[in-house]
Amino acid sequence: MGYKKWGKEISFADLAFSKSLEHNRSLKMMDRINRVVKWRNIEALLREYYEVGTSKEGADAYPPLMLLKALLLQKWFRIPSDPELENQINDRISFKKFLSLPLDKPSPDHSTFSRFRSRLSKEAMIKLNDEVLQEFAKRGLSINEGIAVDARLVKSASKPLSNDELKRLKEKRDTPDGKLDKNGNVLKFSRDLESDWTVKNDEPHYGLKEHASVDVNNGFVLATTMTSASVHDTNYLPYLTLGSCHTEDPIKKVYADKGYYGEPNRSFLHLNEIADGIMRKDTIGAKITQIEIERNKKISKKRYIVEQYFGLSHLYDGAYRARFTTIMKNIWDGMCRQMAFNMFRGSKLLTAT
Numbered sequence: 001m002g003y004k005k006w007g008k009e010i011s012f013a014d015l016a017f018s019k020s021l022e023h024n025r026s027l028k029m030m031d032r033i034n035r036v037v038k039w040r041n042i043e044a045l046l047r048e049y050y051e052v053g054t055s056k057e058g059a060d061a062y063p064p065l066m067l068l069k070a071l072l073l074q075k076w077f078r079i080p081s082d083p084e085l086e087n088q089i090n091d092r093i094s095f096k097k098f099l100s101l102p103l104d105k106p107s108p109d110h111s112t113f114s115r116f117r118s119r120l121s122k123e124a125m126i127k128l129n130d131e132v133l134q135e136f137a138k139r140g141l142s143i144n145e146g147i148a149v150d151a152r153l154v155k156s157a158s159k160p161l162s163n164d165e166l167k168r169l170k171e172k173r174d175t176p177d178g179k180l181d182k183n184g185n186v187l188k189f190s191r192d193l194e195s196d197w198t199v200k201n202d203e204p205h206y207g208l209k210e211h212a213s214v215d216v217n218n219g220f221v222l223a224t225t226m227t228s229a230s231v232h233d234t235n236y237l238p239y240l241t242l243g244s245c246h247t248e249d250p251i252k253k254v255y256a257d258k259g260y261y262g263e264p265n266r267s268f269l270h271l272n273e274i275a276d277g278i279m280r281k282d283t284i285g286a287k288i289t290q291i292e293i294e295r296n297k298k299i300s301k302k303r304y305i306v307e308q309y310f311g312l313s314h315l316y317d318g319a320y321r322a323r324f325t326t327i328m329k330n331i332w333d334g335m336c337r338q339m340a341f342n343m344f345r346g347s348k349l350l351t352a353t
Contacts, residue, residue, distance in 0.1 A: 003060055003063045027094040033343050037135070045131055046120075049127070064116070066099050067113060070107075070113060071085075072340045073095055078317065082113045086109060086113075087107075117333075120332075122328070122332060125336070129338055129339050132346070141349060141350070142215065143220060143247055144246060145249070146215070146253040146277070147213045148213065148302060149211070150303065152320075153207060153229055154322050157322040158191040158195070166196070192325040195229060196229055208228060208322055209233075211224065212310070219305050221309055222244035223239075225239065225334070241272075241274070253276075254269055254275070258279045
């Protein structure tokens with residue numbers, strides 16, 4: 001087994017469409033991204049972590065870079081499913097050109113994209129996002145001078161269940177029979193049993209919570225992860241801060257809303273010599289002063305950037321609802337969204353200068 005290869009000779013179809021491609025806006029956007037992303041470095045990392053295609057036996061596999069770029073297309077062009085991604089690749093000339101897939105060759109099957117997700121680890125995605133951000137830093141864009149952290153609720157991919165029913169199904173899932181379908185085969189599809197309940201603004205919510213940190217200068221997403229909805233936001237400030245360190249330059253300040261206020265987070269920032277940009281709130285013993293109110297207003301003008309990311313991904317990527325029924329798959333999906341978002345933003349910033 002190796003990787004599928006295609007000749008570089010120009011086909012009649014390539015010649016026939018070459019003139020029209022000059023006016024293709026989608027292709028112009030992809031070309032802009034190609035100019036600022038070092039795909040060779042991305043490919044080298046992929047081959048470290050993705051073992052499919054390295055064996056000498058079996059049929060040739062699709063190159064991992066092609067599969068990753070296909071999933072980035074899914075994010076950039078709001079494609080809701082893998083079957084539709086397969087269909088769009090077969091239908092759109094610009095997609096095939098971006099993937100270096102000849103016009104007369106079909107797209108990988110939609111199941112290939114699903115298997116690629118399951119085989120490429122979370123660690124690999126962290127390294128890939130780190131590579132993208134480091135490259136932007138080398139080209140003069142600030143990455144982690146100051147960061148804003150926040151969290152948002154995400155609806156479960158499954159219908160809500162009561163806590164008692166969730167407990168019963170989890171106990172059943174842990175048994176040998178609970179991992180099989182009615183025909184005795186291993187379960188291929190199962191409902192989400194990792195979501196849970198929380199209340200926000202007096203409204204009950206069943207699902208997950210995405211925690212993210214964003215660079216306050218250029219709006220790059222520096223870290224993202226997913227938990228059950230009931231997990232408190234404040235617990236993830238240290239995790240997001242450490243996950244935002246993509247260069248040797250130290251993080252100077254962390255901005256956060258009142259939900260992160262408390263001695264543990266303030267001590268964490270102090271011990272790591274990071275300026276405290278956490279908004280203050282009333283406590284049992286005292287109310288905040290007028291100076292602290294004014295300070296909160298100034299902080300809100302910085303930390304809006306993470307809410308902007310949430311809003312854009314909510315609008316364009318359907319991020320308000322989980323795509324998958326396990327937290328790990330949704331974490332992977334969030335990291336893919338992070339990569340797509342950063343590549344698009346970086347390409348706009350670097351080509352505008």
